[in-house]
Amino acid sequence: MTSVTIIGTGNMANAIGGVLAKGGASVGYVSREEAGTAPVTGDVVVLAVPYPALAGLAEAYRDQLAGKVVVDITNPLDFSTFDSLVVPAGSSAAAELQAALPGARVVKAFNTTFAATLASGQVGANTTTVLVAGDHADAKATLVEAVKAGGLQAIDAGSLARAHELEALGFLQLTLAAGEKISWTGGFAVVS
Structure with missing residues (x-):
């Protein structure tokens, strides 16, 4: 059984x-x-906090998070303008977190889904899919298996470098919802 702590x-x-x-x-x-x-x-620690909180959590929990799977769900948006990401071009919040927690196995996940689609398990007529990126195959496999056991789809989206694209996708989805182009119960679906 997987043990999870959600901050x-x-x-x-x-x-x-x-x-x-x-x-x-x-x-x-x-x-x-x-x-x-x-x-x-938990063996898996989910950081379900806004992006600005990551640095403080990394500092406070650096030793405790060593060896654990650490899940970054953030979308590092400029929430005052909703017009840009606040991480350097080509980087990601997840990459910054991995650098701050070298002993942890950081994965990016859940940032391209809304809470409503996670809770319902559906995006329109499709099963909600969680995209997972990271540099540690075992960490990604642990999270993918846990998500699938919970009734959703999960896809290994590649290395932690792919977190950049996942954050861009999350940014687009959030701006569409904030602009009332899509609902907060909608979003992107993966169809295969």
């Missing part, structure tokens, strides 16, 4: 936790107020 208690945290628990994972939560002081005990 965050918002809509995404609860939707991800619901999927993983449905698949048999043991899921515990650390609120943002407790973050940095409460221990993380």
